[in-house]
Amino acid sequence: MPLLDKLRAIVGPAHVLAGTELSPYVIEGRTPEAAVRPGSVDEVAAVIAQAAEAGVPVVPWGGGSAVGVGVPPARAGLVLLLTRLSALVEHEPGDLTATAQAGVTVAALQAALRARGQWLSLDPPDAARATLGGVLAANASGPRRHLYGTARDLLIGVTVVTADGAVVHGGGKVVKNVAGYDLPKLFIGSYGTLGVIVEATVKLRPVPDEERLVAVRFERLEDAGAAVRALLASDLIPNAVDLMDAPAGAALGLPPAPATLAVGFDGLGEQVDWQVAALASVVAPCGGAKPAPLPPALWERLAAAARDAFDAPAAMMTLSVLPGVVADTMEQGAEAARQRGLASAWCAHAGVGHVTATLRAEGERQDAAPIAAVLEDWRAAAHAGGGHASVTWAPLPVKSALPVWDDAGAAGRLMQRIKAQLDPNNVLNPGRFVGGI
Amino acid sequence: MAHATSETPAPLTLHGLSVEGVNQCVHCGLCLASCPTFSELGTEMDSPRGRIVLIRSLAEGRIGLSDSTVQHLSLCLDCRACETVCPAGVPYGRLIEAAKAEIERQRPGGPVRRAFRWINFDLLLRHPRMLRLAAAGLRLYQASGLQALVRTSGLIRALPGTLPAWEALLPPLPAAGRAPLPALTPAAGARRGRVAMLTGCVQSVVFGAHNRATARVLARNGWDVVAPAGQGCCGALNAHGGDHARALEMARRTIEAFEGERVAAIVVNTSGCGAHMKAYGTLLAEDPAWAERARRFAATVRDVAEFLAGAALRGPLQPVPMTVTYHDPCHVVHGQKIRTAPRALLAQIPGLRVVDLPESDWCCGSAGIYNLTQPEMAGRLLRRKVRHVLGTGASAVVTANPGCILQIQQGLHEAGSPVRVLHIVEILDRAYSSEGGCAPLPNLPPPSAAAKPPLERGNSNA
Amino acid sequence: MATLTAGRKPVLRRELEALVGADGVLSEPDELLVYESDGLTLFRALADFIVFPTSVEQVSAVVRLANREAIPFVARGAGTGLAGGCLPAEGGLVISLMRMNRVLEVDYDNQIAVVEPGLVNLHLSQAVGPRGFYYAPDPSSQQACTIGGNIATNSGGPHTLKYGVTVNHVLGLEVVLPDGEIVWLGGRTRDALGYDLAGVFVGSEGTFGIATKIVVRILRKPQAVKTVLAVFDRIEQASAAVSAIIARGLVPAAVEMIDQLTIQAVEDAFGCGYPRDAAAALLIELDGLAVAMETQAERIVAACRDAGAREVRTAASEAERQLLWKGRKSAFGAYGRVSPAYMVMDGVIPRTKLPYVLGRVNEIVAAHGLRVGNVFHAGDGNLHPNILYDPRKPGEEARVVDAGAQIMKVCAEVGGSISGEHGIGLEKADFMPFIFTAADLAFMQRLKDAFNPRGLCNPGKVFPTRKSCVETGPVAYRPHAIETQGLAQRF
DSSP states (O other), rough: OHHHHHHHHHHHHGEEEOGGGGGOOOOOBBSSSSEEEEHHHHHHHHHHHHHHHHHHHHHSSSSSSSTTOOSOOOOOOOEEEEETTEEEEEEGGGTTTTEETTSSBHHHHHHHHHHHTEEOOOOOTTTTOHHHHHHHHHHHHOOTTTHOOOOOHEEEEEEEOOOEEEOEEEOOOSOOOOOOOOOOHTTTTOOSSEEEEEEEEEEEOOSEEEEEEEEEEEESHHHHHHHHHHHHHSOOOOEEEEEEEEEHHTTTOOHHHHHHEEEEEEEEEHHHHHHHHHHHHHHHHOOOOOOOEOGGGGGSSSTTGGGGGGSSEEEEEEEEEGGGGGGHHHHHHHHHHHTTOOOEEEEEEGGTTTTEEEEESSSSOOOOOHHHHHHHHHOOOOHTTTEEEEEEEEHHHHHHOSSSSSHHHHHHHHHHHHHHOOOOOOOSSSTGGGOOO | OOOOOOOOOOEEEEEEEEOGGGGGOOOTTTTGGOOOOHHHHHGGGSSSSHHHHHHHHHHHHHSSSOOHHHHHHHHHHOOOOHHHOOOOTHHHHHHHHHHHHHHHHHHHOHHHHHHIIIIIIIIIIHHHHHHHHHHHHHHHHHHSEEEEEEEESGGGGGOOOTTTHHHHOOOOOTTTHHHHHOOOEEOOOOOOEEEEEOSSSHHHHHHHHHHHHHHHHHHHHHEEOOOOOTTTOHHHHHHHOOOOOHHHHHHHHHHHHHTOOOOSSSEEESSHHHHHTTTTTTTTOOOTTTHHHHHHHTTTEEEEEHHHHTTTOSSOOEEEEEEEEEEOHHHHHSSSOOOOOHHHHHHTSSOOOOOOOOOTTSSSSSSSTTTHHHHHHHHHHHHHHHOOOOOOOOSEEHHHHHHHHHHHHHHHHHHHHOEEEEEEEHHHHHHSSSTTTGGGOTTTOOOOOOOOOOTTTTTTTT | OOOOOTTTHHHHHHHHHHHOGGGGGGGGGGHHHHHHOOTTTOOOOOEEEOOOOOOOHHHHHHHHHHHHTTTOOOESSSSSSSSSTTTTTOOSEEEEEOOOOOOEEEEEETTTTETTTTTHHHHHHHGGGTEEEEOOOOOOTTOOBBBBHHHHOOOTTTTTHOOOOOOGGEEEEEEEOOSEEEEEESSSSSSSSSOOOHHTTTHHHHHTTTEEEEEEEEEOOOOOOEEEEESSSSHHHHHHHHHHHHTTTTTOOOOEEHHHHHHHHHHHOOOOOOOOSSSEEEEEEEEESTTTTHHHHHHHHHHHHHHHSSEEEEOHHHHHHHHHHHHTHHHHHHHTTTTTEEEEOOOEEEEEGHHHHHHHHHHHHHHTOEEEEEBGGGTEEEEEEEEEOOOTTTTTTHHHHHHHHHHHHHHHHTBBBBSSSSSSTTTEEEGGTTTTHHHEEEEEEHHHHOOOOOOOTTTTOOSSOOOOOOOOOOOOOOOOOHHHHHHHOOO
């Protein structure tokens, strides 16, 4: 029996897409052989087992918001859509934990949790589209990671379907757990290369009494960088410290300024009031203007400020650097682009050294060489800042002009060994990840 | 947890001395980082928990007393820092003393070592007259220039065994003829009561000034101070050195010497003696004739700082304008759990600034005669102590034990530092002297310009 | 696996001495004996050598030598672990990291420190304290345990309720892999490139290699701290108060419970100020901004009073606060005053199951004719029932082991875990099937094979037991009581 027929037998004919139905699932110009929408964990397992047997690669797909990340695949294979697995399986407020299926969107999950006074303290961009499983697989995060961390600080249990179609659990449903290896950490940020996340258990927090976002304008980026350092050394406990250059600030509709620092606070009302007032005296010596309130709607747009700066981006890169050098990195990066005649936009979760940059496409025909050269400069800047940088989006010619992922060195070989152990036949999202995994 | 699985476990002993206390150890390891030797070496046989395993294994017959075991048990300072942090209340000091006694029993050593021990424990410590005689001889050695010759000529390196370390630590002995403490120092001002003082063995010879200062300070605080005749060594050095039998004998003699006095307290200004005398009750618990007497005696023993801190110091106190730091002698802070009293006293002295000493409650390496028997480790701990002292910027270290004073002062000399080491009674005594802080520092030799040999020399053949 | 013959040992000793120096190798029988257990004396195993490297190069060289000889090796820190995780279960080398104990670098601007694995946990906080920083994970043994050991077990501590466990504070690791290769996992920045190998390494109980440098986050000390002691006449009231606090939208830094038996032991030890007649007490700590600290404390006090607390008070001074914490953190050792031995259990349950599970624990222990003391991280649902017994009484140890297994089963049944912070080690390897399927364990085994393909690095841990014919060292190994009774087995 051909693979498609087998898949139809597993999930029902309506949930196997082929032909023109596949147009939304084209990956970097390659059309998959089919897309399949399983309705249960068992169906996911059966689908992967069949694909593995047929030697067809499987590309897990949540909301599709990060599908452009990584090396273009040699073969798009079978797209595994997880959107039907969208149940909130369990939420016990007294335990401050919840278990949900991978296909639930972040927005839907948060709405259900908030209705009971709690939330998952993870705020990646595109919450309406991004799914829980996808956010975990891509290790996506947002501004509040400054205080609450990333998926590795919140994910306590995970269920995956492995490359041979087995259902495997790691972690558990309790907030503290050292039994067995920490499989949740293994799957976070693994881009579906080791297993397909089908269910996750996360730690929750009570919704704070109050939350406020304020903006501080600076005449120079380096002054804003000094303000970030002063803020980190102060007694204040912000939940977000985001730094934007002029184009990124403009994308959010902020008043024009060479640099804007968006700072968030949450907690009891008096705590928020006191901190906003204290912030003024922390940033003023560094040349910061008086903090001005920002509309709450801006929260969810902060992380994508650089991406949204240009209608036609030429490339995007994420840099991970030491917090102390974020402003310098942004300044050097923008200068490197200018020297090659290109405009760029920069934003950063500055307190944790997570920097996002976008290059603007100039004109219709885009030469890949100068773009790749700028990206190489940016990568060098990240290395100088103690970190690393990877291309998160770029047209195919650019992606073929420089390594998409940074070099993981000796650790990369260990990653390859892990991949070889856990997915020996290269079934799961092959060839797209760090080190050729 | 115990290893024994027999139905009626016999009490664990080492040649009659109970080490049943090993069963209180639950092997949690919280003591490890507080142990100076473990901290230096990182080897668990040189930690309290590891030594307890060795002692238990010896008592159970699981191991014999090998060279290795002897070495690890001997390296224990008996500083009892582990007792302070032990949540299970393991009586570590008693265990290690039993182990050291066992080592002495099984391994008395060669004739030279035995002779040496005999001179120390049998001759000098038991016979105050002999000790004074020996001191006179040493004074002659110092005064005649022979000491300088030995130190500068390199002859010191030829001395056998641990003798070089002995030599280096030799304090400048005060000239003979200084009056010993009078039998009674009457109270000044309104009389509070009567206390007795232990004048000590080595203490009275080397640090007579401390005794006189102690008596003056007590008197200024309204106490008649008696120094009972017939007292000698309390036996602490014997006990720590594994000479259990002699320690018992000296304890009985000390009790006898003080029993007749009707005093509010027996005040001690040497920490090893104070801690040891407070433990007479346990030491003599097996002796029906002495158990009760020992308990009563022990209950009246007080460290001098502990005793004085019981009430506010009587004024007037003159300013002592200097910066000092306080080093906790092991047998004050760990042996007697006295931590706040000395600091509370120093805080009452006008003009005196007291800065914290990092690891203030760590052993300086003196530890009775440890600096003589284990000069290498003693040297490491001393250098660590000196580094911390110099880091404070203080001009003097205040402490409360002659061993610490000698050791730290010697370490500071070697480091070329002018920082002085004072007994707490000395600084109190200065505050009571009419000149206050302007009085000359009592009983302090000038830092010797003659280069002393580095402390660790001579240890390889020790 | 090769058995070390008597003739081979002196040769190997000389080779090891050439690598780490003569004073860096132990092989005397009495010395090996001292290393036969960690903080859990239920298990004992003798090494052939204890080796003390002082650099990553030495660790790597020793590991390569072990590979050449095909002898097993295991890293050891302070040996305060409570699951037998650092025991040389199959003999071979114990690699002690106690001579690699430096703080190599502190970067206050970026709030990270680079340390060696043998550094005592508390010493890091002491090192950065003068600049207003501290290292957050605070296992109760923090005065002695090492950061390398914390990495192995992913240690927690009272303040993990708010600040997370060790892995949440580790950014990067220099690791000697089981074949001797030196690699960096993660780094100094927050986000890893590729798989989160540092995250996976933490908590792998020494089976993935040996960490030789550790990049950790250091945190600013909070502006204010408030410690509340709530005293209850019934233990169920204390359990209910934990849920009530959470329900009021509060996440304190720590919520610790301590029961009567434990209170009396720590009061005997240090006189910390817990009321001896209380059935249970909650030690609750709030930290953060000074502003509104009172408001939060009032919420806590109200929640405790509503749950039936007979007394609620806040520590009046830093000294009183330290004393209360000293009592809490010394509790395990203090059991030495009321019992010649005890076995610490470490299970986790959903917070809401606390009253039920505590009741079951008491029933199980009573049914075995034993006593239990409870002191645990109530806010996390991380239980520590401590079963007291006298190993010299025939049969008691076996009853303890059986009661412990039943308690673990209860934890598993309510959706919990068999270890919250102590690790699986030797102790709980056979309990793994309580919470993991064969497929789960097979997947973990494959992950282990990627790091440790020859299985030489800390064999016999984490996974359920298998038989082996390897002998231990020259000092005769005495089977434990529970082994002779067939209750547990060594391999």
